[in-house]
Amino acid sequence: MERQIRRLGIGLLVLFLLLFAQVNFIQVFAAEDLENNPANALRLLRAEYSVDRGEILAADGTTVLASSRRSSGDLKYQRRYPQGDRFAHLTGFYSFVFGRTELEQSFNDYLAGEAAELLPQTLADLVLGRDKRGATIVTTLEPELQEAAIQAAEAESGDVAIAAVDPTTGNVLALYAEPSYDPNPLASQDPKVVRASWDELNEDPDKPLVSRASDELFPPGSTFKIVTASAALENGFGPESTWPNPRELDLPLTDATIQNFGGSHCSGGAAQITLASALQQSCNVTFGEVGLELGAEALAEQARKYGFSAEPGEDVIPFDIPWVSGVFPDAETFVDRTPAVAISAIGQQDVATNVLHMALVAGSIGNGGVMMRPRLVTEVRDSSGRVIQEFAPEDFSEPLSSGNAAALTQMMVSVVEGGTGTAAQIPGVSVAGKTGTAQHGEGEAPHAWFVSFAPAGSPRVAVAVVVLDGGNLGSEATGGQVAAPIARAVIEAALGL
């Protein structure tokens, strides 16, 4: 009997060793595969939502754009966006059904407390039995300026997109596009609420989830003339260099012509026109000539320096959230398409961009020819307020010399002082700007643009505005009439006027 009992003991021990081996396999060797099994989504979700997710704050460090609070529901924390639809395109949403977007996605490591810098605090929380806490991110966004942009946009009946950037740092001070959306229902813990909101937003033909300020591209029209003008200045021409001034420009190889706005003749029909005067009056004929004179290569090279990529979606300008920067095709695509060079030089046909990109372009002219990287997040703080990560301003490029930047600034000031952009005048402040009225299809009302910076001598803000499909004025709209007053309102708010 004794021998059998000992053998039984060994037998049972073998069985238990099998269990030990299997438990090790499940909990260590195969753990990662098992954990990431799609059928385990709910557990991972709960773990994710048991983190006290960090806040997203405005530049003032007090205005809360996104925060978490304890929930009575199945998931422990509920994300909320106290500002409603004001900052939705920047914060993005945090949905347990549809995932994360924008800052919620790109700074998720910090917000969710997974970044390596947060490890000591996470361990401390673990020992103390507290919930894991995410880090707070501080943005560059100015709530008052954003509010001013929203007010100005809402006063206009059309869909408006506005970008306000600090030209010296690249700080994105305000970025707003109509239509926006409220991220709160998408962050709901009730799947029905989430799905209803999601369906409504996706069925909306105006696509509120897509920011027209940074996620979509539109022809920039005449605002692109500041890029063409930069190319001219960088290639040896001056503001006072003169150009032939016909009523219309015959495009080589075709019967087509380029005409000025409304078929008018610039400078009262004078035989010659200066570059500065052509910019002030936004002469398409002259800039068509400039484009043809410089050639596709010079234009493309200048556009590259301003961050325009050859294909959409290349995103050569890094940003803290996903976005689409402007497009200007490679020079070789213009071979045998000479007319397209002239048309692209006035911001039509092959050229496309958005207000965030154009605010950076305008800002770089005001910033002495140095283009800054757009910056949305300045620092990350752990939950006890300690700064664990800082993001310094960074140069992106030097699209033009400081001398040429000063010259172009002066040309843009004259646009506002006595050209197409007079509606952007602010008493006591020198505003530099450029209008644009971009055709985007036969019979469609044009997009009205205005890009600007102020004060011209030492700019504190660069503002770009687009009013889609002409806004109030429809097909009669021009950038000067529709977009410039909006830009003025935003500049005034930015300068505290």
Added chain:
Amino acid sequence: MSRAVVRTSRVPLGSALGFTITALILSVGAYVIAGYGKRGQLPAKFVIYAAIFAGGYALTLIAIRRFAPAADPALFATAGVLVGLGFAMIFRLSGGLATEQATWIVVGLAAFVVTIVVVRDHRMLDAYTYTIGLLGLILLMLPMVPGIGRTINGARLWVQIGPLGFQPAELGKVLIVIFLASYLTQKRELLQVATTRLGPFRLPAPKHLAPVLFAWAGSLAILFLQRDLGASLLYFGIFVVMLWVATGRAVYLVIGFALFSLGAYLGWILFDHVQLRVDVWLNALDPNKVFDVGYGQLAQAQFGMATGGLVGTGLGQGSPGLIPFAPTDFIFAAIGEELGLLGTTALLLLYVVLVGKGLRIALEARDPFGRLLATGLSALIGLQTFVIVGGVTRVIPLTGVTLPFVSYGGSSLVSNFILLALLVRISSGPAPGRAVT
């Protein structure tokens, strides 16, 4: 009867107290941590539950000191840790179930004390071989009685009398082991004699082989009638092991294994639910099936343990609520999720200690009945733990039995405390104060 066990030395109070206090600290500690994990604060009923554990363990220790002073002090302490850990997990899963479990812990401890008081000498039981056997059989079959039997989760294991529901088979298991120990001690000489040759094996006379076949038929009947795969496997396994230990003849293991294989094959042929169990076991993580009933629950157990990883999410921090039957059959996976590999390893080691102590008691027992009884009871705990943990971890197809001392459930807890009391009794020898004659 002569004095079979000569052990008069009392275990030093210090070590008995040390073991029990350790068990108490671990039990109450796990419960408090679970409370903090769940709500971030001391559990509301802390005083009540702490008092139950402290009072219950203290009174039980006093009873052991008084009625079984020479018992191995680690036995009760090991079970105490298991009970405490299980309670913390159950509390973490459901406050309501915790209240019931606390009641059952009190009843279980009382049953433990009553058992060591009443069974002053385990050899008393040897006198009631067939009474105990019959009682065990009745308890096993009770759920079959129309009117009081209940089918829950596909198995007919429950008896409902008025408001009181219980699983009589849990106690039946213990009684059957006592019966087998008694019966086999008496018959082992007969069963040892080999008379017939079958190939390379020498078999006992057919009439002595009858009990094996009878037990096999009985376990198949349980499988057929109650659809309880786990219990069927367990009974037959225990029977074969005890028969082997009693006779010392390995041929019974071989025959038993052959019969078991045949039975399993028959079950697989005849029953959809057996086929399903096997398919669930093999294909629990098949992407096409992982959301299906059965597959999903086993898959959730794997996910839970995997998510726990090495150190676990912490008590109250994971999502063991996603595992179906987490407080009962799947409590091992729930512990794996929140306490990690460290927790599951510790748990398995506690069972190794418990089963090892049980077998050591068997070896040290001087009478064949006590020896066989301790062996059977230890094997029961060991095999039952293997069946459920192996099922949850996909070593073998899952069959629903409780994890001894840990799972939620009154019948199981009380029966296991009675089982433990018998081991304590055998370990200690006859109760002092009255001469056993």
